[in-house]
Amino acid sequence: MEFKLTKEQEAITRMIREFAEKKLAPIATQIDRDAKIPPDIHPELRKLKLFGIPYDKKYGGGGESYIELVLVIEEVAKASAAVSVRLAAHYLAPISLSLYGTEEQKEQCLPKLCSGEDIGSLAFTEAATGSDPEAITTMAELSGDDYILNGSKRFITNAPLDGLAIIFAKTDNGVTAFIVNKNQPGYSTSKPWEMMGLRGGQVADIQLKDVRIPKANLLGPEGKGYRMLTELIAYGKLDMSACLLGIGGAALDEAIKYAKETTARGKPIANFQTIQWLVADIETQVEAARWLVYRLAYLASQGGDIRHQSALTKLFASEMATEVTSKALQVHGSYGYTKEFKIERLYRDARVGEIIEGVSEIQRVIIAASLLR
Amino acid sequence: MNIIVCLKQVPGTNDVRLDPETGSLIREGVPSIINPEDRNALEKALLLREEHGGNVVVISMGPPQAEVALRDALAIGADEAILLCDKAFAGADTLATSFTLGSAIKKLGHFDLVLCGTKTLDGNTGQVGPQLAELLDLPQITYARRVEIQGEILKAERVFEEGYELMETRLPALVTVTREINEPRIPSIDQIMQSYREKEVKTWGAAYLGLYEHSVGLDGSATKMSKIYKPEFGKGKVEFIEGSMEDMAQGLLAKLKERNLI
Numbered sequence: 001m002e003f004k005l006t007k008e009q010e011a012i013t014r015m016i017r018e019f020a021e022k023k024l025a026p027i028a029t030q031i032d033r034d035a036k037i038p039p040d041i042h043p044e045l046r047k048l049k050l051f052g053i054p055y056d057k058k059y060g061g062g063g064e065s066y067i068e069l070v071l072v073i074e075e076v077a078k079a080s081a082a083v084s085v086r087l088a089a090h091y092l093a094p095i096s097l098s099l100y101g102t103e104e105q106k107e108q109c110l111p112k113l114c115s116g117e118d119i120g121s122l123a124f125t126e127a128a129t130g131s132d133p134e135a136i137t138t139m140a141e142l143s144g145d146d147y148i149l150n151g152s153k154r155f156i157t158n159a160p161l162d163g164l165a166i167i168f169a170k171t172d173n174g175v176t177a178f179i180v181n182k183n184q185p186g187y188s189t190s191k192p193w194e195m196m197g198l199r200g201g202q203v204a205d206i207q208l209k210d211v212r213i214p215k216a217n218l219l220g221p222e223g224k225g226y227r228m229l230t231e232l233i234a235y236g237k238l239d240m241s242a243c244l245l246g247i248g249g250a251a252l253d254e255a256i257k258y259a260k261e262t263t264a265r266g267k268p269i270a271n272f273q274t275i276q277w278l279v280a281d282i283e284t285q286v287e288a289a290r291w292l293v294y295r296l297a298y299l300a301s302q303g304g305d306i307r308h309q310s311a312l313t314k315l316f317a318s319e320m321a322t323e324v325t326s327k328a329l330q331v332h333g334s335y336g337y338t339k340e341f342k343i344e345r346l347y348r349d350a351r352v353g354e355i356i357e358g359v360s361e362i363q364r365v366i367i368a369a370s371l372l373r
Numbered sequence: 374m375n376i377i378v379c380l381k382q383v384p385g386t387n388d389v390r391l392d393p394e395t396g397s398l399i400r401e402g403v404p405s406i407i408n409p410e411d412r413n414a415l416e417k418a419l420l421l422r423e424e425h426g427g428n429v430v431v432i433s434m435g436p437p438q439a440e441v442a443l444r445d446a447l448a449i450g451a452d453e454a455i456l457l458c459d460k461a462f463a464g465a466d467t468l469a470t471s472f473t474l475g476s477a478i479k480k481l482g483h484f485d486l487v488l489c490g491t492k493t494l495d496g497n498t499g500q501v502g503p504q505l506a507e508l509l510d511l512p513q514i515t516y517a518r519r520v521e522i523q524g525e526i527l528k529a530e531r532v533f534e535e536g537y538e539l540m541e542t543r544l545p546a547l548v549t550v551t552r553e554i555n556e557p558r559i560p561s562i563d564q565i566m567q568s569y570r571e572k573e574v575k576t577w578g579a580a581y582l583g584l585y586e587h588s589v590g591l592d593g594s595a596t597k598m599s600k601i602y603k604p605e606f607g608k609g610k611v612e613f614i615e616g617s618m619e620d621m622a623q624g625l626l627a628k629l630k631e632r633n634l635i
Binding site for chain 1: 404406441444445448559560561562563565566568569570
C-alpha cells in the first residue's frame, strides 16, 4: 500500500496546475458571469491532450489510468469548476464506448472523442424521470435498418457542443443506448439553463425529432440500457468527485489566503482560534475526500464493478464540498458573501454536487442496498 | 544550431521560510519548479530550434531531486538533459556554480548559443550568466527581451529601466533573458509521460568533469555566507515617491537630507 503519487503523476499535477493558474484562473470570474467558456480555451485543452487520458493509444487515447484523469480534473476545477465539468461530462461518452462499444464503434468514435474534436455528452434524464428508468418517454422505433428517435432530454451537459451523445431511448425490448451525432438532422438543443453554479457548463435540453440512427449505432445489448447506465454513471461519479475535490481544495486555499492576509485588531485573523478551527476542519475534510477519490480512480483503473465505491465517494465528496465552501466563506465573513471574492463562486459551484449524477439520497440507497441485501 | 540552456530548480514561492536555528531553507511543503526566467530561456531555445533546426541541451547543477526540473524540461521539449550532481558541488556560490556549469559546457563541446534566465527567484543575483560568459570567453548580452538570429549574427533587445538597447554579436554567445521575452509552453500529458519513460537524464560528477574538490562547491567559492535571515517587518510608515526616474531620485535625496542621513 503506497499513499503517494508517482513522479509522473506529480509532474502532471504541477503542469496542469500551471496551465490552470495561467489560463483559466484569470478568466474564471468572466466564465461564471457570462455563463460561457471562451472558444479559445477548448483548443488549449486539446493541445494538452486532456480528452482521452485513460483510453488505449490505438484509439488516440493517452494510455494512462483514471488516476491521471482525476488529477487533471481536480487541478482544472481548482481554477474553474465550469471547465472541469466540461471535461467530466465529456468523458461519459468515451467511457460508454470503451465499456460497451464494438471494435468498429471504438475505432470509429474514440479517436475524435479522445482528441477533443468531438465533445461527449450522455443523455438519460428527462423532465419526469428523475432516476426512474421506467419513466423514460423517448422512443426508438425500428424502421428498416435504422432506428428513428423521438423525444426530449433534460439538463444534459455539453448538449449544444459539437460531438457525440450517448442517448437512452425505449425500444420494444426496453431502455437502450444509442450513439448519436450531435450534428445530425433532427437533433436540436434549448438555450442553456441559467444555473446557480458551474456557470459556463452549457447544460441544455435536447429535442429529438425523427433522428435516424443506423442499427450499427446501437450501443451495448438492446434493452439493457438501465443496467449499463448504472455502470457508466459510476465513472461519472468518479469524475464529478474529482471536480468536487478541486472545488474543496480551492476553498481551502482561499480560506488560508484570506486568514493570513486579513488583520483584525492589528493581527492576522489566522491568529484567532475560531479561524484556525475552521481551516483545520476544511483541510481534514478535503484530505479525507482526496484519498477516497484517488482510491476510486485506482479501482476504476483495475476494471470491475465500482458502483458501490463510487456512490459512497460521490456522497462524501459532494457533502465535503458543500461544507468546506461554507466554512471557507465563513472565514471571509461578510466579504465572502460578495462577488469580490472567489469563495462566493466556489460556494455556488459546490452545491450541485449533492444533486448531479444522482442525488445524495440515491447514493445512500445504493450504499445501503449493497450492505444490507 | 546547438543551444545549451542553464536552468535551476527553485522553490515555487515568494514566501520562503527559513529555519531560525540553521538558517537553511524549509523545503517541506514547498513545491519546486524550474526558475521562471530559465523557463523563458528554454522556450526561446525551442523557438530557435523550430526556426533553425538543431539540438537543445538543458543543464543544471543541483541535488539529486533537481532531476525533476530536468524531466520537466525534457517534457517541455529539450533534447538532452544533464544534471551536475556531486556532494562536492554543495554550498557553491555564484562563482563556483558558474565554474562548474562552464566546465560541463566545455565538456559538451561544440555549441552556438548558451541561454540563461537573468536571475533566479531564490538567489536573485543575476551573476551566473555573466560569470559563465567570462569563463567560456563568450560575448554576452544580458536582460534580453527579444532575440533573433540571422546567419552567424545574434540580435537582441536589452532592456533596462528607461528603455532598451539594440545589440548584436557574433555566435557563439551567451544571452540572459527576461520574463517578457515569451510565454513558456506547457507540455501535454503524453510529453510528460515520455520524459519519464523514454528519456534519460545524465548525471555528471566532479570526477567525470575532471574537477578538483577545492575548485567547486563551498571550497571553490569566493564568498561565504555568514548568516541568512528573514527581515522582520516593523510598523513603520510607507511613503511612495512618484514621478519620473529623476523626480523619484530627487525626492529620495531630499528625504534623506531632511533626516540628516546624508
